[in-house]
Amino acid sequence: MSQIEIRTESQINPVGDEVSALIAVIRPILQGLLYALKHEVVAEVGGFSKVKLLMLPRMYRAGDGDIGICFEYAVHDAIKRGESAVVEKVNDGMRKHCKVKGNETSSILFGAEKNGALRLIDTAKELLTDESRLLTGAQAQPVKLRRYINLLAAAFRRPTTRLYLPSSISGAWKADLFIGMKDTDRWVGTSVKTNAAQLEGATGIRVGIVPSRQGKSDKITFDDTKNLVICPLPYDGSFTEIFYSAWVIVQQFIAADAQVPKEASLPSTSQRMVAKLLSERRDFTIVDVIEALAPIAQPELLMTTTEKRPAEPSRDEIANIETLIAPMSRIVTPDA
Template identity: 40%
Template sequence: MSHKLSLAIQSDEVGESVRARYTMTSSILRAMLYSSNRNMITALGGPEKITLEQLARVYQEGTGDFGICFEYALHDSIRARHSSIYPIIEDVLHSFCKIKGNPESILFGIEKNGNLNVVETARNSLTDDARVLAGKVGKPPFLKHRVAVLERAFRSVKHRDRLPQSISGLWQADLFLGSPTAEQWVGTTLKVNREELKQAPGLRVGIFPSKTKEGPKRDEAKNLIICPLPYRSDFMVLFGASFQIAKQLMHANANMPKAPALVYEDDLAVAEWLSARRKFPVMAILEALHPLMQPGLIKADQSAESVAANNVNAFAPMPLID
C-alpha cells in the first residue's frame, strides 16, 4: 500500500531566531529523552508521561551527548528542508551517489548506550524494494528485511557475520539518506570530528561539522563521500545555541538557568518558556512548541512521490509531513 507524500519545502529563510531555537531545541530535548536510562524513564511512566522536571533529574551527562543530539537535529532539519543543510545533502545524493529524487532521511535510532530502539521507524519507512547502495560492483542488496539483522549486529558481534560482506559494517549507520521514489538509500555516519570518521563496508556518506569552508568530496582513503557542514553556518550556530539551552536546563533541574549560564535574549526567552512548563510531560511540551515555529518556514506541497504506509518517524512530536 502506498500513498502520496506531502513534501515540506522551505519557502522562507529562518527569520526570527527565537522561533528557530524552539524548533532546534525540541529535537535536542527529544534526543535527550530517548537516550536517557530506559529503566528510569519506564519507572516514571514512559516517554509519554515523564515531565521536563523529571527528565532533568534522570538525565545523566555523557560524552556522546553532543553527537546524539546532532543526529536528531540533522535528521529533523533534513526532513524540514533547512536551507543550509538540504542543498548540501541533495548535492551529495545527486552528484556523488547518483540517487535522484527528493532527498529524505531515516533515523536509524539504536542509541549508542543501548537505551533506545527506534528501528521500527526504519522498517516502516522503507518499501520492500528499497536497496542500499554500498559502492560495490553488483546488484545492491535489499534493505528493509535486513533492518532486524542490523539491529542484532549492533548489539552482538556474532550476528555481524550474517550480513553480506558488502554491507557488513552497515550496523554502524546513524542515518539512511536517500529517495523514496528511487528506492535507493545510503548508510550515513555522523561524527563530531572528521578524524572520527571510519571506513566500514556499507557506509557511504560521512557527515561532520567543519571549521573550514569546503564542499562534499570523495575520500578514497576512507572510502567515504565526506560531507562537511560549515561550522559557522546558520545550522551549526543554531544547533550550538540550542544545545546550550537544553544542557543548561538539565543542569538547573528544568528551572530557569541563572546568569551567566545564559545571557543572550533569544536563549533566555526559550529557556524561560520551557522552564515555566517543567511540570508538564516532555512530549506535550514538544507538541505545544509546534505553533511557535516561524510561519512560512516550511510549506506543504503535494508530490507524486509515494512511500510505504507509516513512513513518518514514530517519535517525531511535530509532523514534518502531512
C-alpha cells in the same frame, strides 16, 4: 502531443528569526536526551511518555556521547523539515558521489543500543518498501534494505548476526541514518558525528555528516582512506551555529533545575526567551513539550509545485515526459 513536467522548488519561508530557529533544533535535542536516559530509570516513572520536563535534571547524567546523539537527531529532524542548509548539502553529496537520483529527500533514524543507552528506532517501515535499495558503490546489485533492517539492528549488538548479512553492506549496522530519496527508493548508509575524526569507514556506509568549524570551509570532500563522502554542515549563521547554541540552552536549563538560568549563563535575549518557554512547560511531559513547540518552530522551508505544459513533439517522440527542476528564491511579501 508531448508534455514537459516543470517542477519548481520555492523557499516558502525565510530562514526564520533566531528564536524559532532555536526552538526547531531544541525539539530533537530534547528527544535525543529523553531516549538516551537509562531504560531502568525511565521504567520507574512508567516509561518515556511519562517523563516530565522537570524530571530531566534529576534523571539525566551527562555523558561524552550525549551531544553526538542529539546532533544525529537534529540532522535527521532538519532533513525531515526541509531545512535548506542541510538538505542542499546532503543532496549534493548523494547526487555527485553516490549517484542517488530523485527529488524527495528523506531520512531514517536508525537506532540501536549504543553505550548502554536506549535509542529510538524510527519507524523505518513507514518509509521503506519492498523495492528500497541500499546503495554502497559495489558493483553488485544493491540489496533490498527493508529485508535486512532488523538484522542490521541486531548486528550492532550481536557480532555473530553479522555473518548473515551480505558482504556488500558490511558495517551498515554502524550507520546513524539512512538518507535517500523517497521517490526513487534509493538510500545510503550515513554516519553522523560531531567530530570528523570519529568517522569510521565501512563498506555499507557511504556518507559522513559532520559540523563544519567556525570560519572553515564546508566544501564536500571524498575521504579515500575511509571511502566516505564528507558533508560538513555550514556554520556561520546557519545550522551548526544554531545547533550549538540550542545545545547550550538545554544544558544551562538542566543545570538551573529546569528553570530559566541566570543571565550570566544565558546572556543572549533569544536564548533566554527559549529557556523561558521551556520553563513555562516544566510540569508537562517531554513528549508533550516537543509536540507543543512544533507550531512555533522554524517551519519547513521548501515547497515543491509541479506543472505540466504542452510541448511540440519531436519527430521521434510522440508522448514523452521530461522533468525540469527550477530553483526559485523565497516568496517575499510586501511587509517582509
